[in-house]
Amino acid sequence: xxxxxxxxxxxxxxxxxxxxxxxxxxxxxxxxxxxxxxxxxxxxxxxxxxxxxxxxxxxxxxxxxxxxxxxxxxxxxxxxxxxxxxxxxxxxxxxxxxxxxxxxxxxxxxxxxxxxxxxxxxxxxxxxxxxxxxxxxxxxxxxxxxxxxxxxxxxxxxxxxxxxxxxxxxxxxxxxxxxxxxxxxxxxxxxxxxxxxxxxxxxxxxxxxxxxxxxxxxxxxxxxxxxxxxxxxxxxxxxxxxxxxxxxxxxxxxxxxxxxxxxxxxxxxxxxxxxxxxxxxxxxxxxxxxxxxxxxxxxxxxxxxxxxxxxxxxxxxxxxxxxxxxxxxxxxxxxxxxxx
Amino acid sequence: xxxxxxxxxxxxxxxxxxxxxxxxxxxxxxxxxxxxxxxxxxxxxxxxxxxxxxxxxxxxxxxxxxxxxxxxxxxxxxxxxxxxxxxxxxxxxxxxxxxxxxxxxxxxxxxxxxxxxxxxxxxxxxxxx
Numbered sequence: 104x105x106x107x108x109x110x111x112x113x114x115x116x117x118x119x120x121x122x123x124x125x126x127x128x129x130x131x132x133x134x135x136x137x138x139x140x141x142x143x144x145x146x147x148x149x150x151x152x153x154x155x156x157x158x159x160x161x162x163x164x165x166x167x168x169x170x171x172x173x174x175x176x177x178x179x180x181x182x183x184x185x186x187x188x189x190x191x192x193x194x195x196x197x198x199x200x201x202x203x204x205x206x207x208x209x210x211x212x213x214x215x216x217x218x219x220x221x222x223x224x225x226x227x228x229x230x231x232x233x234x235x236x237x238x239x240x241x242x243x244x245x246x247x248x249x250x251x252x253x254x255x256x257x258x259x260x261x262x263x264x265x266x267x268x269x270x271x272x273x274x275x276x277x278x279x280x281x282x283x284x285x286x287x288x289x290x291x292x293x294x295x296x297x298x299x300x301x302x303x304x305x306x307x308x309x310x311x312x313x314x315x316x317x318x319x320x321x322x323x324x325x326x327x328x329x330x331x332x333x334x335x336x337x338x339x340x341x342x343x344x345x346x347x348x349x350x351x352x353x354x355x356x357x358x359x360x361x362x363x364x365x366x367x368x369x370x371x372x373x374x375x376x377x378x379x380x381x382x383x384x385x386x387x388x389x390x391x392x393x394x395x396x397x398x399x400x401x402x403x404x405x406x407x408x409x410x411x412x413x414x415x416x417x418x419x420x421x422x423x424x425x426x427x428x429x430x431x432x433x434x435x436x437x438x439x440x441x442x443x
Numbered sequence: 444x445x446x447x448x449x450x451x452x453x454x455x456x457x458x459x460x461x462x463x464x465x466x467x468x469x470x471x472x473x474x475x476x477x478x479x480x481x482x483x484x485x486x487x488x489x490x491x492x493x494x495x496x497x498x499x500x501x502x503x504x505x506x507x508x509x510x511x512x513x514x515x516x517x518x519x520x521x522x523x524x525x526x527x528x529x530x531x532x533x534x535x536x537x538x539x540x541x542x543x544x545x546x547x548x549x550x551x552x553x554x555x556x557x558x559x560x561x562x563x564x565x566x567x568x569x570x571x572x
Contacts, residue, residue: 106508107481107508112482112507113481113482113507113508114482114533115482303481303508307507369485369487370485371484371485371505393507394484394505394507396484396507401485426487
């Protein structure tokens with residue numbers, strides 16, 4: 104997927120998703136299937152979130168943690184049935200997640216990396232429903248639900264998921280059918296005032312929602328408690344990777360927390376910039392930052408030391424290449440979510 | 444193709460210099476530069492009264508994709524800056540040679556203008572990327 108399309112630009116593509124619809128080729132995402140008797144119980148004993156909270160035909164945001172509680176990857180788990188779970192991890196981490204599962208998988212449970220076999224297209228925005236309907240695809244799905252259908256002689260998995268904060272769908276299709284489907288969706292999107300969107304808009308859209316990006320806001324060094332993903336941990340479960348370390352950290356309280364910062368001055372925070380308190384002491388570091396096309400100000404996610412006692416509404420300063428940028432600590436998302 | 448107006452002078456750093464009747468010069472970034480940058484969302488320009496030598500870093504242009512420095516094309520004093528860019532940085536994309544101008548400068552040595560590229564020379568540079 105390109106950063107942006109030639110006739111678009113990040114702002115135009117971002118706006119299309121917020122106001123109409125955008126079509127993304129997100130085939131870079133990983134795809135893997137865990138199958139065999141008791142596959143869902145097996146996955147549930149490894150990944151953090153509780154698959155018992157959802158039923159077949161529903162998906163869930165979950166984490167693959169290391170034993171020390173660091174996040175190997177964040178992913179979406181699609182519960183097909185008790186004996187099959189489809190996983191969508193991040194591209195760079197798919198092999199690692201699959202390996203970790205495979206190493207401890209009991210006999211009869213297989214973990215298949217389908218990264219090159221399958222493509223994923225995302226249709227996101229208030230007009231996404233119309234685009235699916237015009238393409239002859241079922242669109243009447245609850246948030247985080249999915250359905251398998253036949254379309255043009257191909258099997259398609261249609262999911263009410265996404266990474267933009269808008270009503271949207273992600274479509275899993277055989278790689279060799281992806282190009283035709285992308286063109287069909289794009290043509291339908293054009294009728295709805297939509298367009299093709301790239302990685303740049305994907306990042307500004309997810310940052311406005313405060314969604315973490317693995318490798319920046321969550322990582323092997325940033326635990327779910329620190330990265331604002333404690334809701335994606337099934338704390339009552341008997342087993343999941345990293346359980347002991349995370350329960351310990353939860354009891355103690357995380358030493359730092361991901362905070363949402365909204366610039367009150369002119370300037371754009373980017374990842375890796377120091378965050379200072381009113382006295383100029385370093386109290387954290389930004390992990391993501393961008394210009395918010397919706398708000399037309401700089402926004403950032405930052406890991407801030409718990410000891411700094413920074414609360415919602417507090418003013419902090421981001422050091423933007425030596426220039427102080429005042430920011431307010433706000434409650435994410437930066438713009439209202441419309442996923443439901 | 445990027446627009447390269449005949450009447451302007453240019454630098455290797457993809458800036459343009461327009462000579463005003465009063466002898467001052469107006470400075471901005473070229474159409475080629477704004478295309479490379481993508482959507483411009485922020486500019487940081489020098490204060491009027493500041494003096495810079497040729498090649499000094501005088502500000503920044505930030506797009507959704509990247510940050511670029513702005514360099515002084517010729518030594519002189521900053522007379523005014525385009526405050527309109529604070530609210531409408533997209534002018535740099537929409538009208539790089541017009542509403543997207545950045546600063547006005549009084550050159551220390553007007554003969555420095557002779558060392559800048561003319562439109563033909565710059566067109567070749569922008570062509571080669």
